[in-house]
Amino acid sequence: MKKYILLVFPLIFYGESLWFYFRDVHYYLPLIIQIIVHLIIISVCMIFLLKLTILQNVFDWLIGICFSVYFCILYQNTIEFMLFLENAHYSLKNLRYIVNSVNIIPIKGIIDVLRYNPSASFQIFGNLIMLAPFAFAMLYFKWAKSIKQAIWYSFLCTFGIELVQLLQRILGLVFDIGIGRSFDIDDVILNTIGAPIGVGCYLLWRKVEELFLQIRKKSSVTI
Structure with a gap:
Protein backbone atom coordinates (compact mmCIF):
# COMPACT_ATOMS: atom_id res chain seq x y z
CA MET A 1 0.00 0.00 0.00
CA LYS A 2 2.99 2.33 0.46
CA LYS A 3 3.34 2.66 -3.31
CA TYR A 4 0.11 4.66 -3.45
CA ILE A 5 2.00 7.47 -1.74
CA LEU A 6 3.05 8.36 -5.29
CA LEU A 7 -0.48 9.65 -5.85
CA VAL A 8 0.60 12.74 -3.91
CA PHE A 9 2.52 14.03 -6.93
CA PRO A 10 -0.56 14.98 -8.98
CA LEU A 11 -1.76 16.89 -5.91
CA ILE A 12 1.58 18.68 -5.66
CA PHE A 13 1.55 19.32 -9.40
CA TYR A 14 -1.87 21.01 -9.38
CA GLY A 15 -1.87 22.12 -5.74
CA GLU A 16 -0.49 25.59 -6.35
CA SER A 17 -3.17 26.38 -8.93
CA LEU A 18 -5.91 25.03 -6.67
CA TRP A 19 -4.64 27.08 -3.74
CA PHE A 20 -4.59 30.23 -5.87
CA TYR A 21 -8.10 29.72 -7.25
CA PHE A 22 -9.56 28.76 -3.86
CA ARG A 23 -8.84 32.31 -2.68
CA ASP A 24 -11.87 33.37 -4.67
CA VAL A 25 -13.98 30.24 -5.00
CA HIS A 26 -17.06 31.94 -6.38
CA TYR A 27 -15.18 33.57 -9.25
CA TYR A 28 -12.87 30.66 -10.10
CA LEU A 29 -15.27 27.77 -9.39
CA PRO A 30 -15.32 26.56 -13.04
CA LEU A 31 -11.52 26.43 -13.13
CA ILE A 32 -11.39 24.66 -9.75
CA ILE A 33 -13.82 21.99 -10.97
CA GLN A 34 -11.81 21.60 -14.15
CA ILE A 35 -8.55 21.07 -12.23
CA ILE A 36 -10.27 18.56 -9.95
CA VAL A 37 -11.46 16.62 -13.00
CA HIS A 38 -7.88 16.55 -14.31
CA LEU A 39 -6.71 15.31 -10.91
CA ILE A 40 -9.28 12.52 -10.92
CA ILE A 41 -8.29 11.39 -14.43
CA ILE A 42 -4.56 11.38 -13.60
CA SER A 43 -5.16 9.62 -10.29
CA VAL A 44 -7.30 6.89 -11.87
CA CYS A 45 -4.63 6.25 -14.51
CA MET A 46 -1.88 6.13 -11.89
CA ILE A 47 -3.88 3.82 -9.62
CA PHE A 48 -4.28 1.42 -12.55
CA LEU A 49 -0.52 1.46 -13.18
CA LEU A 50 0.39 1.23 -9.50
CA LYS A 51 -1.72 -1.91 -9.14
CA LEU A 52 0.70 -3.54 -11.59
CA THR A 53 3.78 -2.12 -9.87
CA ILE A 54 6.05 -3.57 -7.20
CA LEU A 55 8.45 -1.19 -5.46
CA GLN A 56 11.14 -3.22 -3.68
CA ASN A 57 14.20 -0.99 -3.38
CA VAL A 58 15.46 2.58 -3.57
CA PHE A 59 15.86 2.47 -7.35
CA ASP A 60 12.27 1.29 -7.77
CA TRP A 61 11.03 4.19 -5.66
CA LEU A 62 13.27 6.68 -7.44
CA ILE A 63 12.05 5.61 -10.87
CA GLY A 64 8.47 5.49 -9.59
CA ILE A 65 8.76 9.09 -8.39
CA CYS A 66 10.32 10.22 -11.67
CA PHE A 67 7.58 8.48 -13.64
CA SER A 68 4.85 10.09 -11.53
CA VAL A 69 6.25 13.57 -12.23
CA TYR A 70 6.73 12.70 -15.91
CA PHE A 71 3.17 11.40 -16.20
CA CYS A 72 1.75 14.64 -14.80
CA ILE A 73 3.83 16.71 -17.23
CA LEU A 74 2.87 14.47 -20.17
CA TYR A 75 -0.82 14.76 -19.34
CA GLN A 76 -0.72 18.52 -18.89
CA ASN A 77 1.09 19.07 -22.21
CA THR A 78 -1.11 16.79 -24.31
CA ILE A 79 -4.62 16.91 -22.85
CA GLU A 80 -6.67 20.07 -22.78
CA PHE A 81 -10.39 20.50 -22.35
CA MET A 82 -12.82 23.04 -20.99
CA LEU A 83 -15.89 22.06 -19.01
CA PHE A 84 -17.39 25.53 -18.84
CA LEU A 85 -17.56 27.64 -21.97
CA GLU A 86 -18.26 31.27 -21.22
CA ASN A 87 -19.30 33.43 -24.18
CA ALA A 88 -18.83 30.45 -26.50
Whole structure:
Protein backbone atom coordinates (compact mmCIF):
# COMPACT_ATOMS: atom_id res chain seq x y z
CA MET A 1 0.00 0.00 0.00
CA LYS A 2 2.99 2.33 0.46
CA LYS A 3 3.34 2.66 -3.31
CA TYR A 4 0.11 4.66 -3.45
CA ILE A 5 2.00 7.47 -1.74
CA LEU A 6 3.05 8.36 -5.29
CA LEU A 7 -0.48 9.65 -5.85
CA VAL A 8 0.60 12.74 -3.91
CA PHE A 9 2.52 14.03 -6.93
CA PRO A 10 -0.56 14.98 -8.98
CA LEU A 11 -1.76 16.89 -5.91
CA ILE A 12 1.58 18.68 -5.66
CA PHE A 13 1.55 19.32 -9.40
CA TYR A 14 -1.87 21.01 -9.38
CA GLY A 15 -1.87 22.12 -5.74
CA GLU A 16 -0.49 25.59 -6.35
CA SER A 17 -3.17 26.38 -8.93
CA LEU A 18 -5.91 25.03 -6.67
CA TRP A 19 -4.64 27.08 -3.74
CA PHE A 20 -4.59 30.23 -5.87
CA TYR A 21 -8.10 29.72 -7.25
CA PHE A 22 -9.56 28.76 -3.86
CA ARG A 23 -8.84 32.31 -2.68
CA ASP A 24 -11.87 33.37 -4.67
CA VAL A 25 -13.98 30.24 -5.00
CA HIS A 26 -17.06 31.94 -6.38
CA TYR A 27 -15.18 33.57 -9.25
CA TYR A 28 -12.87 30.66 -10.10
CA LEU A 29 -15.27 27.77 -9.39
CA PRO A 30 -15.32 26.56 -13.04
CA LEU A 31 -11.52 26.43 -13.13
CA ILE A 32 -11.39 24.66 -9.75
CA ILE A 33 -13.82 21.99 -10.97
CA GLN A 34 -11.81 21.60 -14.15
CA ILE A 35 -8.55 21.07 -12.23
CA ILE A 36 -10.27 18.56 -9.95
CA VAL A 37 -11.46 16.62 -13.00
CA HIS A 38 -7.88 16.55 -14.31
CA LEU A 39 -6.71 15.31 -10.91
CA ILE A 40 -9.28 12.52 -10.92
CA ILE A 41 -8.29 11.39 -14.43
CA ILE A 42 -4.56 11.38 -13.60
CA SER A 43 -5.16 9.62 -10.29
CA VAL A 44 -7.30 6.89 -11.87
CA CYS A 45 -4.63 6.25 -14.51
CA MET A 46 -1.88 6.13 -11.89
CA ILE A 47 -3.88 3.82 -9.62
CA PHE A 48 -4.28 1.42 -12.55
CA LEU A 49 -0.52 1.46 -13.18
CA LEU A 50 0.39 1.23 -9.50
CA LYS A 51 -1.72 -1.91 -9.14
CA LEU A 52 0.70 -3.54 -11.59
CA THR A 53 3.78 -2.12 -9.87
CA ILE A 54 6.05 -3.57 -7.20
CA LEU A 55 8.45 -1.19 -5.46
CA GLN A 56 11.14 -3.22 -3.68
CA ASN A 57 14.20 -0.99 -3.38
CA VAL A 58 15.46 2.58 -3.57
CA PHE A 59 15.86 2.47 -7.35
CA ASP A 60 12.27 1.29 -7.77
CA TRP A 61 11.03 4.19 -5.66
CA LEU A 62 13.27 6.68 -7.44
CA ILE A 63 12.05 5.61 -10.87
CA GLY A 64 8.47 5.49 -9.59
CA ILE A 65 8.76 9.09 -8.39
CA CYS A 66 10.32 10.22 -11.67
CA PHE A 67 7.58 8.48 -13.64
CA SER A 68 4.85 10.09 -11.53
CA VAL A 69 6.25 13.57 -12.23
CA TYR A 70 6.73 12.70 -15.91
CA PHE A 71 3.17 11.40 -16.20
CA CYS A 72 1.75 14.64 -14.80
CA ILE A 73 3.83 16.71 -17.23
CA LEU A 74 2.87 14.47 -20.17
CA TYR A 75 -0.82 14.76 -19.34
CA GLN A 76 -0.72 18.52 -18.89
CA ASN A 77 1.09 19.07 -22.21
CA THR A 78 -1.11 16.79 -24.31
CA ILE A 79 -4.62 16.91 -22.85
CA GLU A 80 -6.67 20.07 -22.78
CA PHE A 81 -10.39 20.50 -22.35
CA MET A 82 -12.82 23.04 -20.99
CA LEU A 83 -15.89 22.06 -19.01
CA PHE A 84 -17.39 25.53 -18.84
CA LEU A 85 -17.56 27.64 -21.97
CA GLU A 86 -18.26 31.27 -21.22
CA ASN A 87 -19.30 33.43 -24.18
CA ALA A 88 -18.83 30.45 -26.50
CA HIS A 89 -20.76 30.32 -29.75
CA TYR A 90 -22.04 27.00 -31.03
CA SER A 91 -21.60 26.65 -34.78
CA LEU A 92 -21.00 23.67 -37.06
CA LYS A 93 -19.82 25.95 -39.86
CA ASN A 94 -16.34 26.11 -38.38
CA LEU A 95 -15.92 22.36 -38.91
CA ARG A 96 -14.95 23.09 -42.50
CA TYR A 97 -11.60 24.27 -41.14
CA ILE A 98 -10.83 20.88 -39.58
CA VAL A 99 -9.19 19.76 -42.84
CA ASN A 100 -6.57 22.50 -42.46
CA SER A 101 -5.49 21.25 -39.03
CA VAL A 102 -5.43 17.48 -39.57
CA ASN A 103 -2.42 15.79 -41.13
CA ILE A 104 -2.76 12.17 -42.21
CA ILE A 105 0.11 12.28 -44.73
CA PRO A 106 3.30 10.78 -43.23
CA ILE A 107 6.38 13.06 -43.10
CA LYS A 108 4.42 16.08 -44.40
CA GLY A 109 4.14 17.62 -40.92
CA ILE A 110 7.86 17.08 -40.25
CA ILE A 111 8.77 18.82 -43.52
CA ASP A 112 6.45 21.73 -42.70
CA VAL A 113 7.98 22.09 -39.24
CA LEU A 114 11.51 22.06 -40.67
CA ARG A 115 10.53 24.63 -43.29
CA TYR A 116 8.52 27.11 -41.25
CA ASN A 117 9.33 26.60 -37.55
CA PRO A 118 12.50 28.31 -36.24
CA SER A 119 12.60 25.86 -33.30
CA ALA A 120 12.05 22.81 -35.49
CA SER A 121 14.88 20.73 -34.00
CA PHE A 122 13.56 21.27 -30.48
CA GLN A 123 10.00 20.31 -31.48
CA ILE A 124 11.05 17.19 -33.37
CA PHE A 125 13.43 16.10 -30.60
CA GLY A 126 10.67 16.69 -28.04
CA ASN A 127 8.30 14.41 -29.95
CA LEU A 128 11.03 11.78 -30.29
CA ILE A 129 11.69 11.52 -26.57
CA MET A 130 8.12 12.17 -25.37
CA LEU A 131 7.25 8.51 -24.79
CA ALA A 132 10.77 7.22 -24.15
CA PRO A 133 10.28 7.35 -20.33
CA PHE A 134 6.95 5.57 -20.76
CA ALA A 135 8.57 2.72 -22.72
CA PHE A 136 11.36 2.51 -20.12
CA ALA A 137 8.88 2.34 -17.24
CA MET A 138 6.77 -0.32 -18.98
CA LEU A 139 9.77 -2.64 -19.18
CA TYR A 140 11.25 -1.71 -15.81
CA PHE A 141 8.01 -2.31 -13.89
CA LYS A 142 6.99 -5.24 -16.12
CA TRP A 143 3.84 -3.49 -17.37
CA ALA A 144 4.83 -4.88 -20.77
CA LYS A 145 5.96 -8.48 -21.13
CA SER A 146 8.35 -7.83 -24.02
CA ILE A 147 10.08 -5.10 -25.99
CA LYS A 148 7.62 -5.49 -28.87
CA GLN A 149 4.72 -5.10 -26.47
CA ALA A 150 6.26 -1.97 -24.95
CA ILE A 151 6.61 -0.38 -28.40
CA TRP A 152 3.07 -1.46 -29.30
CA TYR A 153 1.68 0.08 -26.12
CA SER A 154 3.64 3.26 -26.86
CA PHE A 155 2.03 3.41 -30.29
CA LEU A 156 -1.44 2.93 -28.79
CA CYS A 157 -0.68 5.65 -26.24
CA THR A 158 0.42 8.24 -28.80
CA PHE A 159 -2.40 7.33 -31.18
CA GLY A 160 -4.90 7.74 -28.34
CA ILE A 161 -3.40 11.14 -27.45
CA GLU A 162 -3.74 12.29 -31.05
CA LEU A 163 -7.37 11.13 -31.18
CA VAL A 164 -8.10 13.09 -28.00
CA GLN A 165 -6.43 16.14 -29.53
CA LEU A 166 -8.55 15.70 -32.65
CA LEU A 167 -11.66 15.68 -30.47
CA GLN A 168 -10.37 18.79 -28.70
CA ARG A 169 -9.91 20.50 -32.07
CA ILE A 170 -13.43 19.57 -33.17
CA LEU A 171 -14.92 20.95 -29.96
CA GLY A 172 -12.72 24.03 -30.27
CA LEU A 173 -14.10 24.72 -33.74
CA VAL A 174 -17.71 23.97 -32.84
CA PHE A 175 -17.66 26.24 -29.79
CA ASP A 176 -15.09 28.68 -31.21
CA ILE A 177 -12.84 28.48 -28.12
CA GLY A 178 -9.51 28.45 -29.91
CA ILE A 179 -8.06 25.07 -28.92
CA GLY A 180 -5.32 24.67 -31.51
CA ARG A 181 -4.24 21.05 -31.08
CA SER A 182 -5.23 18.46 -33.63
CA PHE A 183 -4.35 15.08 -35.15
CA ASP A 184 -0.92 14.74 -36.77
CA ILE A 185 0.23 11.35 -38.01
CA ASP A 186 3.84 12.55 -37.84
CA ASP A 187 3.53 12.99 -34.07
CA VAL A 188 2.43 9.35 -33.90
CA ILE A 189 5.42 8.33 -36.02
CA LEU A 190 7.95 10.36 -34.00
CA ASN A 191 6.54 9.26 -30.63
CA THR A 192 6.58 5.61 -31.71
CA ILE A 193 10.11 5.88 -33.11
CA GLY A 194 11.12 7.42 -29.79
CA ALA A 195 9.86 4.42 -27.84
CA PRO A 196 12.96 2.35 -28.74
CA ILE A 197 15.04 5.10 -27.11
CA GLY A 198 13.33 4.22 -23.84
CA VAL A 199 13.86 0.52 -24.60
CA GLY A 200 17.56 1.19 -25.22
CA CYS A 201 17.83 3.06 -21.91
CA TYR A 202 16.21 0.11 -20.15
CA LEU A 203 18.62 -2.40 -21.74
CA LEU A 204 21.55 -0.18 -20.76
CA TRP A 205 20.14 0.02 -17.22
CA ARG A 206 19.97 -3.77 -17.07
CA LYS A 207 23.60 -4.07 -18.20
CA VAL A 208 24.74 -1.61 -15.54
CA GLU A 209 22.63 -3.41 -12.93
CA GLU A 210 24.10 -6.79 -13.87
CA LEU A 211 27.61 -5.35 -13.74
CA PHE A 212 26.91 -3.86 -10.32
CA LEU A 213 25.63 -7.22 -9.01
CA GLN A 214 28.70 -9.02 -10.35
CA ILE A 215 31.04 -6.54 -8.64
CA ARG A 216 29.03 -6.88 -5.44
CA LYS A 217 29.25 -10.70 -5.55
CA LYS A 218 33.01 -10.60 -6.15
CA SER A 219 33.54 -8.21 -3.27
CA SER A 220 31.46 -10.38 -0.92
CA VAL A 221 33.42 -13.50 -1.93
CA THR A 222 36.70 -11.70 -1.34
CA ILE A 223 35.62 -10.64 2.13
